Amino acid sequence: MPEPNRSANHATPDTPAPEARPVRRQARGERRIAQLLEAAASVFCETGYTAASTNAIAREAGVSPGTLYQYFPNKEAIAFELGDRLMHRWSESHGTALAAATQDLPLTQLLDAVLDPLIAFNYENPAFAVLMHGPDIPGRITQEFDTVHQGLLTRIEEIISGHLPGTSRAETARIAAMSFAVFKAGLDLILAHEGGERAAYVAELKSVMFRYLDPYLGEESPACAPGARIDTP
Amino acid sequence: MPEPNRSANHATPDTPAPEARPVRRQARGERRIAQLLEAAASVFCETGYTAASTNAIAREAGVSPGTLYQYFPNKEAIAFELGDRLMHRWSESHGTALAAATQDLPLTQLLDAVLDPLIAFNYENPAFAVLMHGPDIPGRITQEFDTVHQGLLTRIEEIISGHLPGTSRAETARIAAMSFAVFKAGLDLILAHEGGERAAYVAELKSVMFRYLDPYLGEESPACAPGARIDTP
Amino acid sequence: MPEPNRSANHATPDTPAPEARPVRRQARGERRIAQLLEAAASVFCETGYTAASTNAIAREAGVSPGTLYQYFPNKEAIAFELGDRLMHRWSESHGTALAAATQDLPLTQLLDAVLDPLIAFNYENPAFAVLMHGPDIPGRITQEFDTVHQGLLTRIEEIISGHLPGTSRAETARIAAMSFAVFKAGLDLILAHEGGERAAYVAELKSVMFRYLDPYLGEESPACAPGARIDTP
Amino acid sequence: MPEPNRSANHATPDTPAPEARPVRRQARGERRIAQLLEAAASVFCETGYTAASTNAIAREAGVSPGTLYQYFPNKEAIAFELGDRLMHRWSESHGTALAAATQDLPLTQLLDAVLDPLIAFNYENPAFAVLMHGPDIPGRITQEFDTVHQGLLTRIEEIISGHLPGTSRAETARIAAMSFAVFKAGLDLILAHEGGERAAYVAELKSVMFRYLDPYLGEESPACAPGARIDTP
DNA sequence: GATGAATGAGGATTCATTCAT
DNA sequence: TATGAATGAATCCTCATTCAT
Numbered sequence: 001m002p003e004p005n006r007s008a009n010h011a012t013p014d015t016p017a018p019e020a021r022p023v024r025r026q027a028r029g030e031r032r033i034a035q036l037l038e039a040a041a042s043v044f045c046e047t048g049y050t051a052a053s054t055n056a057i058a059r060e061a062g063v064s065p066g067t068l069y070q071y072f073p074n075k076e077a078i079a080f081e082l083g084d085r086l087m088h089r090w091s092e093s094h095g096t097a098l099a100a101a102t103q104d105l106p107l108t109q110l111l112d113a114v115l116d117p118l119i120a121f122n123y124e125n126p127a128f129a130v131l132m133h134g135p136d137i138p139g140r141i142t143q144e145f146d147t148v149h150q151g152l153l154t155r156i157e158e159i160i161s162g163h164l165p166g167t168s169r170a171e172t173a174r175i176a177a178m179s180f181a182v183f184k185a186g187l188d189l190i191l192a193h194e195g196g197e198r199a200a201y202v203a204e205l206k207s208v209m210f211r212y213l214d215p216y217l218g219e220e221s222p223a224c225a226p227g228a229r230i231d232t233p
Numbered sequence: 234m235p236e237p238n239r240s241a242n243h244a245t246p247d248t249p250a251p252e253a254r255p256v257r258r259q260a261r262g263e264r265r266i267a268q269l270l271e272a273a274a275s276v277f278c279e280t281g282y283t284a285a286s287t288n289a290i291a292r293e294a295g296v297s298p299g300t301l302y303q304y305f306p307n308k309e310a311i312a313f314e315l316g317d318r319l320m321h322r323w324s325e326s327h328g329t330a331l332a333a334a335t336q337d338l339p340l341t342q343l344l345d346a347v348l349d350p351l352i353a354f355n356y357e358n359p360a361f362a363v364l365m366h367g368p369d370i371p372g373r374i375t376q377e378f379d380t381v382h383q384g385l386l387t388r389i390e391e392i393i394s395g396h397l398p399g400t401s402r403a404e405t406a407r408i409a410a411m412s413f414a415v416f417k418a419g420l421d422l423i424l425a426h427e428g429g430e431r432a433a434y435v436a437e438l439k440s441v442m443f444r445y446l447d448p449y450l451g452e453e454s455p456a457c458a459p460g461a462r463i464d465t466p
Numbered sequence: 467m468p469e470p471n472r473s474a475n476h477a478t479p480d481t482p483a484p485e486a487r488p489v490r491r492q493a494r495g496e497r498r499i500a501q502l503l504e505a506a507a508s509v510f511c512e513t514g515y516t517a518a519s520t521n522a523i524a525r526e527a528g529v530s531p532g533t534l535y536q537y538f539p540n541k542e543a544i545a546f547e548l549g550d551r552l553m554h555r556w557s558e559s560h561g562t563a564l565a566a567a568t569q570d571l572p573l574t575q576l577l578d579a580v581l582d583p584l585i586a587f588n589y590e591n592p593a594f595a596v597l598m599h600g601p602d603i604p605g606r607i608t609q610e611f612d613t614v615h616q617g618l619l620t621r622i623e624e625i626i627s628g629h630l631p632g633t634s635r636a637e638t639a640r641i642a643a644m645s646f647a648v649f650k651a652g653l654d655l656i657l658a659h660e661g662g663e664r665a666a667y668v669a670e671l672k673s674v675m676f677r678y679l680d681p682y683l684g685e686e687s688p689a690c691a692p693g694a695r696i697d698t699p
Numbered sequence: 700m701p702e703p704n705r706s707a708n709h710a711t712p713d714t715p716a717p718e719a720r721p722v723r724r725q726a727r728g729e730r731r732i733a734q735l736l737e738a739a740a741s742v743f744c745e746t747g748y749t750a751a752s753t754n755a756i757a758r759e760a761g762v763s764p765g766t767l768y769q770y771f772p773n774k775e776a777i778a779f780e781l782g783d784r785l786m787h788r789w790s791e792s793h794g795t796a797l798a799a800a801t802q803d804l805p806l807t808q809l810l811d812a813v814l815d816p817l818i819a820f821n822y823e824n825p826a827f828a829v830l831m832h833g834p835d836i837p838g839r840i841t842q843e844f845d846t847v848h849q850g851l852l853t854r855i856e857e858i859i860s861g862h863l864p865g866t867s868r869a870e871t872a873r874i875a876a877m878s879f880a881v882f883k884a885g886l887d888l889i890l891a892h893e894g895g896e897r898a899a900y901v902a903e904l905k906s907v908m909f910r911y912l913d914p915y916l917g918e919e920s921p922a923c924a925p926g927a928r929i930d931t932p
Numbered sequence: 933g934a935t936g937a938a939t940g941a942g943g944a945t946t947c948a949t950t951c952a953t
Numbered sequence: 954t955a956t957g958a959a960t961g962a963a964t965c966c967t968c969a970t971t972c973a974t
Contacts, residue, residue, distance in 0.1 A: 492936095494936085495936075495937070498937075500936095528936065529938075529939090530939050530940055531939090531940080532939055532940070532941095533936070533937075533938055533939070536937070554937075596933065626946085
């Protein structure tokens with residue numbers, strides 16, 4: 001969490017509106033932070049997280065390296081904050097609404113309801129995918145990627161455990177982890193294609209997930225996966 | 234390539250092994266190459282490909298940077314060669330045998346026959362997973378990872394098109410790509426766990442893939458995925 | 467180029483020097499650049515251009531390698547900029563004045579007027595000679611040396627074509643090229659000697675050039691070369 | 700002077716023809732040396748002396764670096780030996796003959812007699828020019844270039860002192876040095892051009908030198924420089 | 933807050949040279 | 954002899970980070 005250096009105010013005694021200044025300061029600071037995070041997102045997407053350099057981010061943001069470090073202590077923190085914000089953005093725009101709304105949907109529609117916005121969100125925020133994946137190292141999720149990773153995983157776990165009440169915690173976790181992993185894998189395929197091919201991959205991902213999850217739901221849900229509707233950006 | 238001056242041999246008539254000299258020469262080099270590739274594999278696994286440095290690889294191999302560069306022009310080439318060798322190793326030990334053997338198996342056994350050795354191979358050669366994934370950037374596969382990526386993808390495509398004769402080339406490709414992506418995703422999960430959890434993830438991956446692929450096979454194959462045998466290292 | 471956020475100035479109405487800030491910033495940078503170029507000049511003279519290393523230049527300038535690279539992308543650029551500045555310095559201090567002044571001088575005095583300052587300038591800026599010559603490879607002038615080389619050559623061509631109106635462009639070019647080459651050759655000899663010997667070499671160079679160029683001038687100029695005055699540093 | 704490692708012979712006691720073996724050895728060694736020097740010449744011409752690497756020379760010669768160092772202790776020695784051999788080749792093919800023959804020629808013909816073969820020799824042995832010039836550093840001639848430089852200079856001095864009997868040693872040296880410098884400068888121009896332009900530059904160089912030297916010869920030689928015959932390769 | 937200058941360790945890569953075979 | 958493997962210091966250049974202004 002970037003904390004602009006407030007102690008630098010050699011507090012002049014006659015401040016008339018004690019929080020007027022700080023507010024403006026914070027506003028400016030917020031803009032800077034947003035600017036930097038946007039730049040970071042852009043650079044992460046172009047070069048990947050590991051190869052992204054703070055200097056490149058500052059340059060992309062149109063500020064000096066020093067300015068960047070006034071808001072973030074290091075590269076890690078940038079990724080962390082970016083992940084945090086993207087997660088919040090996701091939660092606020094869709095996430096929480098979804099959780100409630102999907103409670104009683106049949107699987108086909110639940111997948112549509114969850115995947116379509118998530119895919120759209122990734123399309124609009126390509127850095128999200130970068131942060132979902134973490135660095136090069138297969139299977140290892142480092143701190144800066146944990147917010148996004150764990151955040152999404154937890155939501156998925158919630159949804160799944162909501163639909164599979166009679167399942168052990170461990171198995172729910174496993175199914176959630178696998179679902180998430182499959183989603184990420186499919187998402188890469190989707191984002192790597194355009195137009196009709198992309199739509200086809202969206203349908204394919206829904207197929208995989210439907211067929212995977214459907215059997216867990218007992219008899220509640222008819223096997224209609226191949227006809228999953230295709231709604232893609 | 235400078236050809237060792239063979240004419241300098243005041244040709245004794247009974248030279249028993251005419252290429253003994255060059256062979257021994259290359260033997261040391263071959264060992265070094267193997268050593269360097271092993272070191273590279275190790276470093277790639279520890280730090281990821283992007284963050285891996287040639288100096289680190291040389292250090293890990295116990296040689297000087299200069300030695301590394303006598304065998305490889307750059308990091309890319311190391312990854313490429315490592316991928317090449319791993320692919321060959323895989324093909325020779327299992328790949329070709331598999332392709333033939335799996336032609337007529339029911340899906341459950343086909344998955345066992347394909348996935349178990351592949352998982353085992355990845356367990357024994359963790360760098361394989363690194364090379365399957367490529368660098369940080371989601372969806373982008375650079376040259377040095379192409380051998381492994383395309384190699385495996387092609388095999389999967391072959392198997393799938395063998396089992397789905399009446400499907401368009403494009404759809405086969407899509408199913409293969411999705412299968413491969415799902416496999417990679419599941420593999421990461423598997424390799425990230427140990428013992429019973431790992432076994433459970435193996436079963437889970439087989440479930441995903443079985444349920445995904447089974448419907449494509451028409452009526453030929455009974456839906457017995459949940460009972461898939463778990464055979465893992 | 468990141469624009470310093472000027473709007474942050476809670477604009478005092480009477481800002482006297484609105485660009486004072488950026489100027490001071492650049493001032494330090496300018497000094498560094500000058501310092502680096504001076505160091506480069508020194509290193510070029512000591513080791514030659516090809517063998518000069520950027521690290522050695524940075525060391526000579528008393529800064530870290532990174533600092534050097536904040537101002538120059540590579541060695542080439544240093545040589546280029548150094549050449550550029552030396553040419554400007556030359557042009558401003560003597561060059562333009564010369565061109566006008568020498569228009570109607572007899573050859574002896576023209577040579578004095580041109581060569582004496584040029585030799586003095588080379589004595590004071592020994593790197594100039596390095597840049598006039600280019601790297602090791604005889605006859606090849608690479609980009610970074612072109613400014614100085616072509617710059618001087620063009621001036622010489624101008625002077626010569628001014629004095630030989632009835633000569634073809636090609637021949638003027640040839641005479642200029644030869645004159646320049648001879649000058650460079652003589653200059654090396656001059657700079658390699660001291661005191662009386664140097665003076666003698668200066669006279670000798672003037673002789674060569676006078677005798678070479680005099681016949682081209684028709685009958686206008688008496689053959690008084692051997693008596694060329696010797697004015698050297 | 701490269702001395703092949705002869706002590707390695709674990710001298711078998713029954714050598715029938717004591718110098719038969721060494722001779723063959725030397726023959727091989729000579730061939731190697733020639734091969735290496737040829738390669739060195741080629742590399743020097745392509746990259747310049749300073750940037751030439753011993754590895755590149757070995758590669759060009761088709762031998763291993765170790766072999767190179769069996770014949771030469773370092774890069775310097777290669778340049779030295781190459782210079783030596785080129786000087787000998789020059790002396791034997793033209794040099795000595797010239798010195799005698801040119802004793803009584805008028806200057807025009809003397810220049811033809813000296814310059815034409817010298818230019819031709821440089822055309823056939825482009826490394827000669829590299830060695831005449833030495834490294835990047837203007838005016839400094841290092842050891843490895845001394846043979847060629849001093850060798851040619853001495854010949855020129857001889858010729859000049861032969862034609863100017865009543866001149867001081869110092870002035871002869873100066874005139875010789877200047878003549879040589881001018882020649883080198885002109886030679887670069889000549890070698891940098893082709894066809895008609897080259898011929899024109901040859902003529903131009905002869906003009907420079909004729910006009911420069913003619914006045915020193917008193918009345919013996921008519922002023923016919925502009926009509927100097929053009930004989931070029 | 934913001935800047936740009938500065939750092940120095942570290943990265944990739946090369947090179948003259950040596951050594952075991 | 955000849956080889957090619959090996960070295961390690963030196964090259965160019967980058968980067969995360971700090972600091973004076």
